[in-house]
Amino acid sequence: MGTFKDFDAPVFKDLTSAVRALAMDAVQKANSGHPGMPMGMAEIAEVLWIHHLRHNPGNPGWVDRDRFVLSNGHGSMLIYALLHLTGYDLPMEELKKFRQFHSKTPGHPEYGYTPGVETTTGPLGQGITNAVGMALAEKVLAAEFNRPGYNIVDHHTYVFLGDGCLMEGISHEACSLAGTLGLGKLICFYDDNGISIDGHVEGWFTDDTPKRFESYGWHVVPNVNGHDPVAIEAAIEAAKQVNNKPSMICCKTVIGLGSPNMADTHSVHGAALGDAEIAATRPHIGWHHPPFEIPQDVYSAWDARAKGQKLETEWNQKLAEYAEKYPAEAAEFDRRMAGELPANWSSHVEDVINQVNAKAESIASRKASQNSIEALAPILPELIGGSADLAGSNLTLWSGSKGVGNNGGGNYVYYGVREFGMSAMMNGLSLHGGLIPYGATFLMFSEYARNALRMAALMKIRNIFVFTHDSIGLGEDGPTHQPVEQTATLRYIPNMDVWRPCDTVESTVSWVRAIERKDGPSALIFSRQNLPFQKRDAASIKLIEKGGYILAESSNGKPQVVLIATGSEVGLAMNAQKVLADEGIHARVVSMPCTNVFDRQEPSYKDNVLPRGVKRIAIEAGVTDFWRKYVGLDGAVVGIDTFGESAPADVLFKHFGFTVENVVKTVKGIL
Numbered sequence: 001m002g003t004f005k006d007f008d009a010p011v012f013k014d015l016t017s018a019v020r021a022l023a024m025d026a027v028q029k030a031n032s033g034h035p036g037m038p039m040g041m042a043e044i045a046e047v048l049w050i051h052h053l054r055h056n057p058g059n060p061g062w063v064d065r066d067r068f069v070l071s072n073g074h075g076s077m078l079i080y081a082l083l084h085l086t087g088y089d090l091p092m093e094e095l096k097k098f099r100q101f102h103s104k105t106p107g108h109p110e111y112g113y114t115p116g117v118e119t120t121t122g123p124l125g126q127g128i129t130n131a132v133g134m135a136l137a138e139k140v141l142a143a144e145f146n147r148p149g150y151n152i153v154d155h156h157t158y159v160f161l162g163d164g165c166l167m168e169g170i171s172h173e174a175c176s177l178a179g180t181l182g183l184g185k186l187i188c189f190y191d192d193n194g195i196s197i198d199g200h201v202e203g204w205f206t207d208d209t210p211k212r213f214e215s216y217g218w219h220v221v222p223n224v225n226g227h228d229p230v231a232i233e234a235a236i237e238a239a240k241q242v243n244n245k246p247s248m249i250c251c252k253t254v255i256g257l258g259s260p261n262m263a264d265t266h267s268v269h270g271a272a273l274g275d276a277e278i279a280a281t282r283p284h285i286g287w288h289h290p291p292f293e294i295p296q297d298v299y300s301a302w303d304a305r306a307k308g309q310k311l312e313t314e315w316n317q318k319l320a321e322y323a324e325k326y327p328a329e330a331a332e333f334d335r336r337m338a339g340e341l342p343a344n345w346s347s348h349v350e351d352v353i354n355q356v357n358a359k360a361e362s363i364a365s366r367k368a369s370q371n372s373i374e375a376l377a378p379i380l381p382e383l384i385g386g387s388a389d390l391a392g393s394n395l396t397l398w399s400g401s402k403g404v405g406n407n408g409g410g411n412y413v414y415y416g417v418r419e420f421g422m423s424a425m426m427n428g429l430s431l432h433g434g435l436i437p438y439g440a441t442f443l444m445f446s447e448y449a450r451n452a453l454r455m456a457a458l459m460k461i462r463n464i465f466v467f468t469h470d471s472i473g474l475g476e477d478g479p480t481h482q483p484v485e486q487t488a489t490l491r492y493i494p495n496m497d498v499w500r501p502c503d504t505v506e507s508t509v510s511w512v513r514a515i516e517r518k519d520g521p522s523a524l525i526f527s528r529q530n531l532p533f534q535k536r537d538a539a540s541i542k543l544i545e546k547g548g549y550i551l552a553e554s555s556n557g558k559p560q561v562v563l564i565a566t567g568s569e570v571g572l573a574m575n576a577q578k579v580l581a582d583e584g585i586h587a588r589v590v591s592m593p594c595t596n597v598f599d600r601q602e603p604s605y606k607d608n609v610l611p612r613g614v615k616r617i618a619i620e621a622g623v624t625d626f627w628r629k630y631v632g633l634d635g636a637v638v639g640i641d642t643f644g645e646s647a648p649a650d651v652l653f654k655h656f657g658f659t660v661e662n663v664v665k666t667v668k669g670i671l
Contacts, residue, residue, distance in 0.1 A: 033077060036193075044226050080109075089115050108122030129452075132183065134429070135178070137435050145332075178246045218246050356371070368526070439464075453523070469481065496523060531567070534574065550590055
């Protein structure tokens with residue numbers, strides 16, 4: 001790629017000064033932002049992006065591109081400057097609209113808004129963790145598809161990160177596992193500038209970062225001068241030679257370098273420099289151009305379009321030769337990278353659902369989930385599973401599961417007790433392409449993973465979060481492990497579909513819908529205890545995918561009350577309906593496994609399921625306030641608004657009022 005003499009040319013200073021100028025000018029125009037990091041990492045960015053990064057600005061989606069992740073996403077003007085200068089579809093007008101409404105340059109990099117941005121970053125520590133997932137995806141796909149002489153999956157994942165990322169606990173989770181998995185294509189640059197928002201970090205961050213990463217099993221290059229291109233180049237070359245370990249290049253930098261009065265202070269971290277300081281900075285960095293003006297020779301030196309097109313063309317030629325020699329593998333690779341499901345998917349799904357319905361098993365929905373995986377995974381080699389040290393409880397293993405190891409082969413990740421790390425790594429696996437990840441823990445511990453779930457929803461990526469042990473039905477483990485508010489709060493995350501199925505058929509449908517969904521993640525919530533099978537006709541089975549449907553109608557077809565329930569409480573509602581009928585009260589039972597999907601249905605369908613003027617009761621072993629929007633002021637909710645207790649599940653359900661007697665009493669109370 002590059003040679004040392006490239007860095008001797010006078011234009012090198014102009015290239016880095018262009019980055020610094022764009023960062024300080026855009027932040028100044030917006031009057032908000034973080035100029036310090038882009039100004040401090042300009043040399044590292046130049047060496048990586050011009051001399052090593054394999055990418056094609058003309059096709060940001062080229063599947064064998066290197067992935068670049070700006071984990072310290074507050075310094076977003078760095079990546080915007082780089083994308084603009086190297087030739088992506090990010091015109092100068094967008095840089096002038098930095099942090100403004102509907103621009104392609106939001107305050108933190110956002111996946112799907114800006115061409116070339118691989119993941120949404122800003123919540124510190126998650127970018128590096130996404131990158132671990134991306135590097136893992138590369139390794140898994142390479143092991144599956146590469147053949148001698150045809151490495152069609154062969155790229156690096158590069159990460160910029162700072163002190164804040166390393167202080168966040170998630171970085172420990174992910175980087176520890178990255179070392180264990182030997183992700184040699186992952187190369188990180190630590191911006192060691194010693195400054196965070198509150199000032200010099202010696203008062204709160206004194207870790208020996210090189211030793212920390214050595215203990216994880218990483219290749220570490222310490223004490224690199226982050227402003228010396230020769231030293232940076234040597235460190236990258238050394239890292240690329242290490243194939244069995246991820247690499248951490250520790251770069252000593254000066255935050256805000258170029259600013260004569262504010263460099264190396266926290267003042268330059270997260271605020272505009274101000275007109276006077278910018279005026280002083282321009283001559284200090286040898287930049288004598290007005291704001292947002294880049295000379296043509298600087299553009300030409302940064303422009304990566306021709307080189308990128310050449311790299312992709314060469315790869316396409318290799319792929320064509322691969323397809324001639326390995327046509328089945330090439331067709332599968334193309335399908336997987338396009339995110340398409342197998343051609344026989346629909347017919348296979350129909351057969352599976354019919355078989356599940358015919359079996360009519362009354363089992364725990366976590367077991368129904370495992371059976372669903374067992375039935376669907378054989379035709380979905382892109383499924384890559386995992387659990388946060390609870391495989392035997394979450395039931396996420398199936399007969400074809402093979403643990404991912406140092407050789408990269410496999411389809412199941414043993415994440416260890418790392419719920420947050422697991423979920424953010426899954427985001428990276430999904431973002432890379434070619435894989436559909438699912439990962440599991442107890443529903444209670446979705447709390448540890450919460451922000452990664454939110455980021456998956458924000459990015460609208462295909463990801464499947466499996467949560468078992470879904471209520472006080474967990475029993476003896478007590479309130480620390482019994483979720484009460486978690487299901488409701490997951491439903492409040494925009495773009496997240498939350499499924500809480502009541503039996504084997506609904507469990508299978510929820511899996512199918514989660515796999516088919518391309519525009520956002522799904523959370524599948526399953527029980528520890530056995531749930532009764534519910535008989536349905538073929539039409540009702542089809543309606544499950546609408547999120548809510550009439551499971552059992554009142555005997556006269558004119559209900560006086562509608563019982564809405566999910567999961568384990570659907571069986572309770574069905575039993576209550578029978579008792580009510582004996583007492584002359586006509587009740588309809590509505591199973592609502594996914595409120596999010598139900599809410600998206602046409603008003604006419606929703607009115608048919610929940611007819612206006614008919615009183616409603618919701619029944620769910622969770623907080624009651626969520627259900628008020630369905631039952632209204634004249635309805636009621638049978639739920640739980642306290643923490644649970646330690647006792648057998650049947651004792652707890654009785655204690656907290658999840659009984660037929662209490663449901664019947666509640667119905668009578670509102671009629």
